[in-house]
Amino acid sequence: MSTAAALAHDACSVEDIPLGEGRAVTLDGRRIAIFRAGGGWYALDAACPHRGGPLADGIVCDRAVICPLHDRRFDLQSGSALTTGNAVAAHAVEVRGARVFVTLAAAERGAA
């Protein structure tokens, strides 16, 4: 992707999210969960594709998050479902200094 449409949103400061947890924010009208995982920073759509569970409240490990409602697990990098069900959209994150920037992926993306 290399279009001008790929705007990076200044989402939060590094301090805003405790290590190993996630927090949600609205960017461009879209609810996004940002994670500060052991393996780096990641962002996914905030709602679990199963029944809308708040992924930002999930348990985070190096590369995955577990939805707090019914334990579906998602890859933090790609958003793909590691258990059953659909994937969730994943967004690019970049940390510049003390700020965290998120570039939203195209609006729709689900599993086949």
Added chain:
Amino acid sequence: MVGMNRRIVVVGGGIAGQAVCEALRERDRDIPITLVCGEHSAPYDRVRLSEILVSGEDSQTLRLRPAEWYADNDVELLVGHTVTWVDVERRVLGLDDSDELRFERLVIATGSQPLMPPIPGIDLAGVHPFRDPADCEAIRAAAASGIERAAVIGGGLLGLEAARGIAAQGCAVTVVHLLDRLMERQLDAGASSLLAPALAGLDIDVEFERNTQQIIGPQRAHGLRFTDGSELPADLVVVSIGIRPEAELARSIGIVCDRGIIVDDAMRTSLPGVLAVGECAQHRGIVYGLVAPIYDQARVAAQTLVSEAAGAGADALYLGSVPSAKLKVAGIDLVCAGESGGDLEAVVTDAATGIYRKLSVRDGRVIGTVLLGDTRGSEALVAAVRSGEPVEDPLQALADASLSGPADLPDTAQICDCNGVCKGDLVAAVSDGGCATPREVMAVTRAGTGCGSCRPAVKEIVAAATGGLNDEPAYLCPCRKQTREGLAEQIRADGLQSVSDVAAACATGRECGACKPALAYLVSEVCANQHREERDARFINDRVHANIQHDGTFSVVPRMYGGVTTPDELRRIADVADKYEVPMVKVTGGQRLDLLGVKKQDLPGIWRDLGMPSGHAYAKAVRTVKTCVGTDFCRFGLGDSVGLGIEMEKAWEGLHTPHKVKSGVSGCPRNCAEATVKDIGCVAVEGGWQVRAGGAAGGNVREADILATVETRGEALRLATTFLQFYRENADYKERTYDFIPRIGLEQVREVILDEERGGALRERLRIAKAATQDPWLERDDPYHARQFHDLDELEPALVGPPAGGEL
């Protein structure tokens, strides 16, 4: 290869279509496969619709395989497309969107359609078949909408499961059946006559010899009219009288069909290169309406396809299946297989308890069994039916079966009927596949992932194969195969103080994260609460000290020792409910008050205004101690139950436990506080207190074991406290006391906790751990992080350009 099309197209993505693809891939990695699914979802487990009708779970969870499976196995999946024509000469078929597909060979797996009788009113709104997720949703929604009564036409297996689903929504339901007994295809009169009363106990009425002539309208269904002129009011009508094999496509290309598509023993139809499998197929005159035969058929069909491709003749044969069925209705245990009668029959029956066990024999061989109310030994008996085992004394065989467990079965005995998994497959998953727990075995073999009724048998077999009863919770971290005991030892030996210390030392908890809460408990327990707390290892409930609910809001249950409150507390609770516009205030089953639907960011304010300590209703911790009024007011009271209950709750408050611990204290054996079904329960008796543990009245009901009867209230508290610490130190994470005590053995538990020295050491360790607890709701003024209770939203998100160097 150019110029040569080897593609196999499977028409129909039901259990049969999926099974054919899997059986083919097991035999040939390269042959191109396309699976065309007429429904708008990838293949799913139809059998579990009955379960979902009861639970309301999302039908997405029924998928047989995740999306990646098709990509990983190179199976082209076309979802939501019907095959509308086939040109056998040109080897081309057409889809409804006018796309065309070329194929070399074809497998027809088009299943069946529910049979709908051509009676007036059958098309009215409110009349449904029970076949797919949409039916399931429609039936469930109607049953839960407050209508007076529903009717199910048809008293077969499926009709009864539909009725159970409707009754579970709180809706009155009547099953109307044409004949004078239920499930006449599987059951004899004796078993049938016990089934109707068992259903009545689940609020399902049955009316026999009812021939429906018309469904009464006019706009939507309001009732049934029978041929004898009588009527039954019903605003929801579910029709479940049978299936009609879907053979239209096959007929249209000239394949010989009868009721279904006629196939030979190699699953071939009358047209070369075209096979049929599943409910659309008719083999030796039989159309099977069950899953188990489908797996056998799919294996044979795949073998035929592979052999033909290699230029050989068909070398696998399908010789038919012995039908067997289990009724998936909670509260009724029913298993049947084969024929319902023979030339010699052994029957054991007890009408009072609703038990009926029968074995039918013909020419000295087992040909059928019916087990109702007591299904012990069903695996062995069904296996005997399948293999036509010779038997001399059928009554003795019935008795022997009830003593034998699944672990005694031969390797060829089928354990999971939904997925066609035999005992030998399970044992191989342990011995050759390196699986160690039932869960791993189930993931690999897919046993137990259908209707679930074989899960207890799977667990038993895996336990026997792995050589220990200590099965499911054996690994705290299944990714790294680390046990609780092993990790505890390492924590002690290396002085590890936190979950991240443990992760650094032995890499647990990093890969999948699922074991982090278990590790967090273990670290805190081994370190007697002097550990370094890391909240990211805790489930959300233990980060914000409230219970997460379906919409992401939380519930707040303040501590009410022994269920006793005061006017002042009630006033504060009422004021808080008003101030924060709490959507519901509810009296809980644990004798406390629950504020439900609270926003996360309101939690600290609510706790401050309440001024009451946390009830830990969200945590694996010491929960409520239910009490009855006892000697304070009750004319029967023998002991001060309120006093002891409050004392227990205060002595243990704030302690985390492997799973929740709920207690109760009753002032006399009338047991108004239900103490005999609690994790820890005390009952005042003449001359003292009975101290119990290991009770349950949740998903299971188990009477608590008596640890001992002691003379004084002080001794009762002491013994209960000793048990609590023993449980804290020795139970696996998420192991309730009702599983813990049977695993360890009551005698072993007693031996330790009644021993003066070891008991004293346990109490001392509890005292140290307790001293380090504090009310988590005080974090309202001292959060562990500025955003403990907040998302990022108050930040005004500012739009800027791409970050430096950022051509992302």
